[in-house]
Amino acid sequence: MDVHVPLAITEALRRRGVDVLRAQDDGAERLEDPVLLDRASVLQRILFTQDDDFFVECAKRQANAVSFFGVIYAHQLGITIGQCVRDLELVAKIYEPGDMADRIEHLPLLH
Numbered sequence: 001m002d003v004h005v006p007l008a009i010t011e012a013l014r015r016r017g018v019d020v021l022r023a024q025d026d027g028a029e030r031l032e033d034p035v036l037l038d039r040a041s042v043l044q045r046i047l048f049t050q051d052d053d054f055f056v057e058c059a060k061r062q063a064n065a066v067s068f069f070g071v072i073y074a075h076q077l078g079i080t081i082g083q084c085v086r087d088l089e090l091v092a093k094i095y096e097p098g099d100m101a102d103r104i105e106h107l108p109l110l111h
Helices: 007-015 032-043 055-064 081-094
Strands: 045-048 071-074 104-108
Touching: 007 081, 032 045, 032 055, 055 071, 055 104, 071 081, 081 104
Parallel strands: 045 071, 071 104
Antiparallel strands: none
C-alpha cells in the first residue's frame, strides 16, 4: 500500500485474510514514488495507490521497457472504501504472482 491509502482499506483487507504490506510498515513511507515502486518490485508485490503521480512513473517505465511488478490505481473521489476493499480482495484471489507485471489496473473493476 502506498502511504496515502486510508488505513481502513488495509485493515479491512487484513480481516479478510489478504496479505497487505503498507509502506509505513516496511519503513518505506518517505521513499519517492520511483523508489517505492522499485521496492514493491523487489518484494514482488503489486502496489496499490491513489496517487496520480504513479501514472507518470509507470508510463515512463512502460515506454522505456523498464519492468515493475504492477500497480493498481483508484482515484480518491471515484471509489468508496468498500469498493476498494471488494475489488482489491478479488484481485488478490484471482491473480497469480507476476500476472500484473508491467501493468496498471484501475479500480473500480466494474462501472
